Amino acid sequence: MPVRKRFGQHFLHDPGVIRRILDSISPAPEDRIVEIGPGLGALTWGLLQRARGLDVIEIDRDLARALQDDARATSGLRVHVEDALHTDFGRLRANGGPLRIVGNLPYNISTPLLFRLLSQRAAIADMHFMLQREVVDRMTAQPSNKTYGRLTVMLAAVAEVEKLFDVGPGAFKPRPKVWSAIVRLRPTLQPRFDIGDDGVLRMLVTAAFSHRRKILSNGLKGLLTPGEIESCGIDSQLRPEALTPAQFGLLAAHHSRLYSKTHGGLQENLGTVGSD
Numbered sequence: 001m002p003v004r005k006r007f008g009q010h011f012l013h014d015p016g017v018i019r020r021i022l023d024s025i026s027p028a029p030e031d032r033i034v035e036i037g038p039g040l041g042a043l044t045w046g047l048l049q050r051a052r053g054l055d056v057i058e059i060d061r062d063l064a065r066a067l068q069d070d071a072r073a074t075s076g077l078r079v080h081v082e083d084a085l086h087t088d089f090g091r092l093r094a095n096g097g098p099l100r101i102v103g104n105l106p107y108n109i110s111t112p113l114l115f116r117l118l119s120q121r122a123a124i125a126d127m128h129f130m131l132q133r134e135v136v137d138r139m140t141a142q143p144s145n146k147t148y149g150r151l152t153v154m155l156a157a158v159a160e161v162e163k164l165f166d167v168g169p170g171a172f173k174p175r176p177k178v179w180s181a182i183v184r185l186r187p188t189l190q191p192r193f194d195i196g197d198d199g200v201l202r203m204l205v206t207a208a209f210s211h212r213r214k215i216l217s218n219g220l221k222g223l224l225t226p227g228e229i230e231s232c233g234i235d236s237q238l239r240p241e242a243l244t245p246a247q248f249g250l251l252a253a254h255h256s257r258l259y260s261k262t263h264g265g266l267q268e269n270l271g272t273v274g275s276d
Helices: 015-025 044-051 061-069 089-093 107-118 133-139 150-158 200-210 226-230 245-259 266-270
Strands: 032-036 054-057 077-080 099-104 124-132 159-167 180-187
Touching (some): 015 044, 107 124, 107 133, 124 133, 133 159, 150 159
Parallel strands (some): 032 054, 032 099, 099 124
16 A cells, blocks of 8 residues: 555554554443544554444545455444544534544644544543654643643643653654654543633733743733732743643633633634644
8 A cells, every 4th residue: 555645644563552552542342432544454453343333534545445345344344534634523423422532643733633623522532642752742741841832731721631652663664753652632521720711721821832931921911911920829930831731721710800801712722722
């Protein structure tokens, strides 16, 4: 099967890594599993064996056809030839249980797809993804770390994020130039801490990390005064990477109470968050 460079395809083939991923997901027979980008089916057949039913979303028509024609395919395999960035996961869930999403996500769509999924998190129980390790490191970074930024804070507001393990380049064909990692996300329907009006958190976090070398009183100038920042129990002389996600939530909630402005819905705005 030829590799389509435009789809960022690197196919997982290491049996040990495949088994470890399946064990981490631990599918049950009654689970509603959705695999994004199944490729050559490295995880597909193990998922189908354990969960009995499986929806796969594959943008590459040739790969989708190969899966459907494979001797291991059963009536429980449902192949959707479409771009996951446009999938309606609420419709896919329908009246069934919440979805468990699995996938090896190419770098070029990983961040927008994450936020697309989180905007539909009412339909989702959990997610397990293979991503570039540097992306997972940003997702799970702790404050006062150079990888900590907008992506970290915005994810923390609506999901528990856990890095599971690293995967080396040798596990794929063709061999990528970077390491990958497996990450688990458990979304929550309501924000995990107070963030005020929808969209305000994104606005403040984007402003702060767009000037991450500046102290908060300068980076948030025009949004919150030094006194307003201090009233939240936060030192206005700190740089943004020193704040926890919940502290950004305090600032967003305070801004909402002060100005009662709505800057677009959280679900809509999540998809435009950068990765800094």
